[in-house]
Amino acid sequence: MQYWLIKSDPETYSFEQMKKDKRTFWDGVRNYAARNHLRSMKKGDLCFFYESMRGEPAIRGVVKVVKEHYQDPTTTEDWSCVDVEFVEGWKTPVTLKEIKANKKLSQMALVRLARLSVQPVREDEWEEILRMKEKK
DNA sequence: GCCAACGTTGGC
DNA sequence: GCCAACGTTGGC
Numbered sequence: 001m002q003y004w005l006i007k008s009d010p011e012t013y014s015f016e017q018m019k020k021d022k023r024t025f026w027d028g029v030r031n032y033a034a035r036n037h038l039r040s041m042k043k044g045d046l047c048f049f050y051e052s053m054r055g056e057p058a059i060r061g062v063v064k065v066v067k068e069h070y071q072d073p074t075t076t077e078d079w080s081c082v083d084v085e086f087v088e089g090w091k092t093p094v095t096l097k098e099i100k101a102n103k104k105l106s107q108m109a110l111v112r113l114a115r116l117s118v119q120p121v122r123e124d125e126w127e128e129i130l131r132m133k134e135k136k
Numbered sequence: 137g138c139c140a141a142c143g144t145t146g147g148c
Numbered sequence: 149g150c151c152a153a154c155g156t157t158g159g160c
Binding site: 053 | 156157158159
């Protein structure tokens with residue numbers, strides 16, 4: 001089992017929408033590194049849902065991979081997408097500011113490779129973020 | 137809205 | 149295959 005973090009610009013697809021849809025296909029990834037991560041995702045893997053750009057950039061909840069990668073239907077080029085399902089929304093999101101302020105998370109791709117839209121999360125990082133969420 | 141950081145493109 | 153130019157992302 002692997003953990004991931006997927007980013008979305010809420011103007012394109014918000015966590016609010018994710019919650020409403022319950023399930024969606026994660027399309028539109030147009031970056032090779034991100035695509036490779038999509039292709040490594042396994043059914044049952046958990047992902048943090050991160051919203052960028054508008055408002056406070058933050059992790060807002062958790063979604064689960066329910067279908068492994070397949071051809072992105074929005075293009076004929078060689079890109080992939082996966083299906084994800086809503087798991088839980090957090091009342092108080094864990095913000096980028098808080099993540100940056102936490103020394104244990106300084107190695108996170110979110111901090112070091114800000115533009116990578118699909119990234120792996122280490123187990124200790126996953127747990128640390130859950131701890132931060134619980135403490136609120 | 138600005139701009140730094142990064143990825144991609146294309147000329148050589 | 150290098151690297152400058154350009155486009156895009158995303159934090160602030």
